[in-house]
Amino acid sequence: MTDILEIARHDLLDPTGLTDTELQRVLHQLVSRQVDYADLYFQSTYMESWVLEEGIIKGGSFDIDRGVGVRALSGEKTGFAYADDIILPALLEAASAARSIAKQGGDQQVKAWHKLPGHHLYQPINPLHSLSEQDKVSLLQNVDQYIRDKDSRVIQVNLSLFGEYESILVLTSDGTLAADIRPLVRFNINLIIMQNGRRESGHAGGGGRVDYHTFIENKLAYDFADEALRQAILNLEAVDAPAGPMMVVLGAGWPGVLLHEAVGHGLEGDFNRKGISAYSGRMGQQVASSLCTIVDNGTLPARRGSLNIDDEGIPTQNNVLIEHGILRQYMMDKRNARLMNTVSTGNGRRESYAHIPMPRMTNTYMMPGESIPEDIIASVKKGLYAVNFGGGQVDITSGKFVFSASEAYLIQDGKIGAPVKGAVLTGNGPDVLTKVSMVGNDLKLDTGVGTCGKDGQNVPVGVGQPTLRVDELIVGGTQSS
Amino acid sequence: MKSIEKSSLNSNQLKDISQLILQEAKRAGADQAEVSVATNKGFTVSVREGDVETVEYHQDKGIEIDVYVGKRVGSASISDIRPEAIRSAVEAACHIAKFTDEDPAAGLADKTELAFDFPPLTLAYPWSLTVDQAIKLACECEREALSFDKRIMSAEQTSITTVGGHHVYANSNGFLGDYPYTRHEISCVLVAKQGEEMQRDYSYSIASDPKQLSSIHHIAKEAAERTVNRLGARRLSTMKTPVIYLAEEARGWWGNLIAAISGGSLYRQSSFLLDQLDKKILPSFVHIQEQPHLPHALGSAPFDEDGVATRENIFIDAGVLRSYSLGTYTARKLGMKTTGNAGGVHNLIIQTSKEDLAGLLKQMNKGLLITEMMGSGTNLVTGDYSRGAGGYWIENGEVQYPVHEITVAGRLQEMYANLVAIGNDVDVRGNIRTGSILIDGVMVAGE
Numbered sequence: 069m070t071d072i073l074e075i076a077r078h079d080l081l082d083p084t085g086l087t088d089t090e091l092q093r094v095l096h097q098l099v100s101r102q103v104d105y106a107d108l109y110f111q112s113t114y115m116e117s118w119v120l121e122e123g124i125i126k127g128g129s130f131d132i133d134r135g136v137g138v139r140a141l142s143g144e145k146t147g148f149a150y151a152d153d154i155i156l157p158a159l160l161e162a163a164s165a166a167r168s169i170a171k172q173g174g175d176q177q178v179k180a181w182h183k184l185p186g187h188h189l190y191q192p193i194n195p196l197h198s199l200s201e202q203d204k205v206s207l208l209q210n211v212d213q214y215i216r217d218k219d220s221r222v223i224q225v226n227l228s229l230f231g232e233y234e235s236i237l238v239l240t241s242d243g244t245l246a247a248d249i250r251p252l253v254r255f256n257i258n259l260i261i262m263q264n265g266r267r268e269s270g271h272a273g274g275g276g277r278v279d280y281h282t283f284i285e286n287k288l289a290y291d292f293a294d295e296a297l298r299q300a301i302l303n304l305e306a307v308d309a310p311a312g313p314m315m316v317v318l319g320a321g322w323p324g325v326l327l328h329e330a331v332g333h334g335l336e337g338d339f340n341r342k343g344i345s346a347y348s349g350r351m352g353q354q355v356a357s358s359l360c361t362i363v364d365n366g367t368l369p370a371r372r373g374s375l376n377i378d379d380e381g382i383p384t385q386n387n388v389l390i391e392h393g394i395l396r397q398y399m400m401d402k403r404n405a406r407l408m409n410t411v412s413t414g415n416g417r418r419e420s421y422a423h424i425p426m427p428r429m430t431n432t433y434m435m436p437g438e439s440i441p442e443d444i445i446a447s448v449k450k451g452l453y454a455v456n457f458g459g460g461q462v463d464i465t466s467g468k469f470v471f472s473a474s475e476a477y478l479i480q481d482g483k484i485g486a487p488v489k490g491a492v493l494t495g496n497g498p499d500v501l502t503k504v505s506m507v508g509n510d511l512k513l514d515t516g517v518g519t520c521g522k523d524g525q526n527v528p529v530g531v532g533q534p535t536l537r538v539d540e541l542i543v544g545g546t547q548s549s
Numbered sequence: 550m551k552s553i554e555k556s557s558l559n560s561n562q563l564k565d566i567s568q569l570i571l572q573e574a575k576r577a578g579a580d581q582a583e584v585s586v587a588t589n590k591g592f593t594v595s596v597r598e599g600d601v602e603t604v605e606y607h608q609d610k611g612i613e614i615d616v617y618v619g620k621r622v623g624s625a626s627i628s629d630i631r632p633e634a635i636r637s638a639v640e641a642a643c644h645i646a647k648f649t650d651e652d653p654a655a656g657l658a659d660k661t662e663l664a665f666d667f668p669p670l671t672l673a674y675p676w677s678l679t680v681d682q683a684i685k686l687a688c689e690c691e692r693e694a695l696s697f698d699k700r701i702m703s704a705e706q707t708s709i710t711t712v713g714g715h716h717v718y719a720n721s722n723g724f725l726g727d728y729p730y731t732r733h734e735i736s737c738v739l740v741a742k743q744g745e746e747m748q749r750d751y752s753y754s755i756a757s758d759p760k761q762l763s764s765i766h767h768i769a770k771e772a773a774e775r776t777v778n779r780l781g782a783r784r785l786s787t788m789k790t791p792v793i794y795l796a797e798e799a800r801g802w803w804g805n806l807i808a809a810i811s812g813g814s815l816y817r818q819s820s821f822l823l824d825q826l827d828k829k830i831l832p833s834f835v836h837i838q839e840q841p842h843l844p845h846a847l848g849s850a851p852f853d854e855d856g857v858a859t860r861e862n863i864f865i866d867a868g869v870l871r872s873y874s875l876g877t878y879t880a881r882k883l884g885m886k887t888t889g890n891a892g893g894v895h896n897l898i899i900q901t902s903k904e905d906l907a908g909l910l911k912q913m914n915k916g917l918l919i920t921e922m923m924g925s926g927t928n929l930v931t932g933d934y935s936r937g938a939g940g941y942w943i944e945n946g947e948v949q950y951p952v953h954e955i956t957v958a959g960r961l962q963e964m965y966a967n968l969v970a971i972g973n974d975v976d977v978r979g980n981i982r983t984g985s986i987l988i989d990g991v992m993v994a995g996e
Contacts, residue, residue: 118648121817124649124650124651124652125648125649125650126622126649126650126652127622127623127624127649128623128624128645128646128648128649129623129624129625129626129642129645130624130625130626130638130641130642130644130645131625131626131627132625132626132627132628132629132634132638133626133627133628134628134629135628144597144600144602145600145601145602145603145604146602146603146604146605147603147604148603148604148605148606149605149606149608150606150608151608152608152609152610152628152629153629162606165606166606168604168680169601169604201644201645201647201648202648204648205648205649223818224817224818224819226817260817260818260819260930262818267818267930267931268930268931269819269928269930309935309958311787311956311958311992311993311994312787312994312995312996313787313995313996342597342703342705343702343703344703344705344740344747344749346747422607422609424603424605458925458926459924459925460924461923461924461925461937463749463923464749465705465740465747465748465749466746466747466748466749466779466782466953468923468937468939468953468954469923469937470923470924470926470936470937470956471924472924472925472926472935489928489931489933490926490928490933490935491926491935491956491958492924492926492935492936492937492956492958494923494924494937494954494955494956495954496954542784542954542955542956542994542995542996543956543994544926544935544936544937544956544957544958544994545935545958545992545994546935546958546959546960546992548787548788548789548992
């Protein structure tokens with residue numbers, strides 16, 4: 069059984085006995101009262117997690133969530149309801165609630181469904197079945213043993229293994245019938261080391277739309293453990309971070325969270341339709357230094373932020389948002405695209421059946437430039453080299469953003485110096501991008517750790533960038549220079 | 550538009566489901582089991598430009614099950630309440646327990662700790678608001694906010710949410726407790742423009758009792774004032790300065806303290822407040838107590854996530870750390886007794902001084918008033934703290950101009966020592982009730 073639509077039907081509809089005719093009837097009922105568009109979103113999610121702490125397998129959990137979301141659009145209005153029982157009465161009730169948004173009027177037709185093929189960026193597999201339970205816990209035990217043996221200063225190790233098997237089926241009044249089977253796995257490590265009474269932490273992790281073997285083959289889980297230990301040891305030597313404006317070199321990979329915060333959110337269609345983004349009305353204008361080409365690409369194989377189709381059934385795309393500094397594209401879902409007379413860019417996403425779709429990012433990154441990373445560092449007389457980050461936050465309207473560096477070093481006369489303690493960096497998105505003065509040739513994507521929150525909805529995303537130099541960011545340390 | 554009544558489960562049905570799950574767990578070989586059931590139902594309307602934009606009906610249910618086979622634990626959660634779904638969830642939890650390790654601290658709370666005679670708190674105050682009425686009210690709020698100042702270019706969103714829920718917790722030590730609760734919220738998010746500059750700010754009111762919500766007029770006015778006042782924001786120069794965290798932002802600052810004295814951080818050696826029990830960590834004027842049974846408070850609960858009675862814990866007395874915040878498991882890990890804080894604290898009351906915010910500003914005379922925090926930059930292991938901020942520059946105890954794109958940083962241990970005063974302008978919208986706080990000598994980075 070390799071046809072994705074067949075698997076999704078099997079997962080979502082077969083257990084309920086719902087027929088195509090019944091679903092057609094529900095949609096027809098939805099669009100028959102001045103509703104421009106309606107969709108049904110069936111979803112089931114099987115998740116598991118295993119946790120090791122203090123050298124023992126502390127817990128494990130198996131979670132199932134199933135349901136259907138029903139949405140009706142009428143002009144700028146959205147009616148939305150959902151049911152966590154996939155049965156006809158619950159579906160009809162949700163449909164009746166959703167369509168109450170439209171008061172009276174016309175009689176739309178439900179277009180005949182045509183199968184909309186998506187990409188094949190990942191296998192339609194259930195990763196929960198890719199290892200036996202014994203092998204899952206053994207992986208955690210082995211990594212724990214490995215890292216404790218490696219350094220006797222390690223006093224706490226917290227490991228977790230997470231897997232998810234998600235099936236979705238989208239049926240829309242404009243004729244889309246699309247399905248996706250989305251595996252997702254993740255491995256995380258947090259550890260604490262102690263030396264002369266000083267305790268410091270380190271963490272690492274990653275994953276993607278693959279199965280658990282990814283952590284065992286090539287010893288990826290052990291690499292994450294090494295990385296967490298390296299960070300913790302580094303923190304033992306970290307000095308207070310500087311305070312004030314500085315030239316900052318951002319490392320390749322996860323520091324791309326800068327782009328996600330400083331640019332990405334501001335280019336989502338909903339904020340621009342309302343005209344309240346710092347990038348509103350700036351299409352075709354120079355909004356970044358000409359070294360910057362930034363894309364949102366949902367079509368990268370097996371990555372955490374990738375999707376064969378978005379949650380409105382549209383195949384994801386590689387959208388060029390900013391090209392050589394010129395603003396080219398906003399990210400769109402169906403609703404905002406219709407209201408702005410354009411088309412969806414395959415960025416309509418939702419946390420689950422119980423949430424309304426919105427324009428969201430997938431994998432957002434900057435294309436590589438021509439500079440050699442060593443030259444970028446060598447070019448800085450005095451500054452900060454920030455190579456790893458926690459999360460970030462942005463105010464879309466004013467453009468101000470922050471993101472917190474978890475691993476950074478001072479740069480003095482072109483040489484990397486002492487590591488500094490964690491500090492936030494802040495600036496203004498549109499402003500910062502004009503200050504990108506060197507872009508490395510070393511594009512790297514993150515290890516698969518990103519979760520983006522917007523309006524209370526969390527979705528997995530990816531980020532990336534080459535090493536780049538920003539002429540000024542404000543560094544939120546404690547040492548005045 | 551008509552509102553619709555949806556079928557939902559009543560209290561007795563939820564209790565029956567809980568008991569069924571405990572029976573299933575026993576049948577499947579569990580020595581102990583516990584179950585938590587939560588349901589909620591309600592709607593959110595949001596309006597924009599004088600018309601409804603979104604009507605969202607909420608109806609959720611979630612069941613969480615833990616089984617203990619000896620001292621091994623396994624967990625499962627489902628949203629499906631059909632008997633076959635329940636049976637397979639219980640079996641899944643028992644299956645997991647075959648692969649977890651013996652954990653001496655695992656297991657239910659002792660019978661003596663369980664809140665068998667928990668107090669009947671009234672936490673549910675339904676709002677007889679229809680969807681149509683909510684839309685009308687939200688439109689009224691938006692209209693009033695937009696008319697406040699011509700620099701307000703638009704409302705990003707004005708919304709009203711009303712949700713009622715029911716919580717049940719039962720375990721195989723014979724505990725079965727449940728209570729209904731409600732939550733109602735009105736919020737208004739505005740955007741103001743002046744030249745090329747756009748600023749966004751908001752106001753909201755949240756309460757369990759709709760009678761305690763702020764008036765539409767108050768929310769509209771506050772949102773408008775806050776947004777317009779952000780216009781003309783500048784950066785500050787980098788300096789060490791006294792700062793005041795406005796009450797709503799002071800909450801998060803105290804939240805770090807509670808996280809650092811919670812059992813989970815302590816037994817994992819992940820707290821900068823290890824081994825500080827009975828030591829002075831804050832100035833003598835600081836008293837922090839939990840009041841879990843306050844009427845109308847959103848943080849109130851008769852029992853914690855383990856079914857243990859909540860109580861009026863004194864955490865900080867005259868600056869001295871008197872108690873950690875512990876649940877059954879974390880207490881066992883630390884060789885202590887639970888404080889009824891599995892799942893967190895319930896209404897943390899920070900004792901205030903007699904000064905209001907104006908008094909606090911006068912006392913500071915010159916410094917930074919923080920009204921907005923961004924990003925997460927607290928390292929609980931070390932106490933190192935660095936976050937983005939926005940607010941106002943104060944001189945002679947009065948607002949001079951708005952500031953933004955700055956950071957505040959320090960070590961929490963030192964910030965505690967440098968705490969000067971706590972105002973009486975208490976914000977009751979959250980689980981931590983504090984006034985604004987004045988702290989000396991904080992590093993602010995800007996230009």
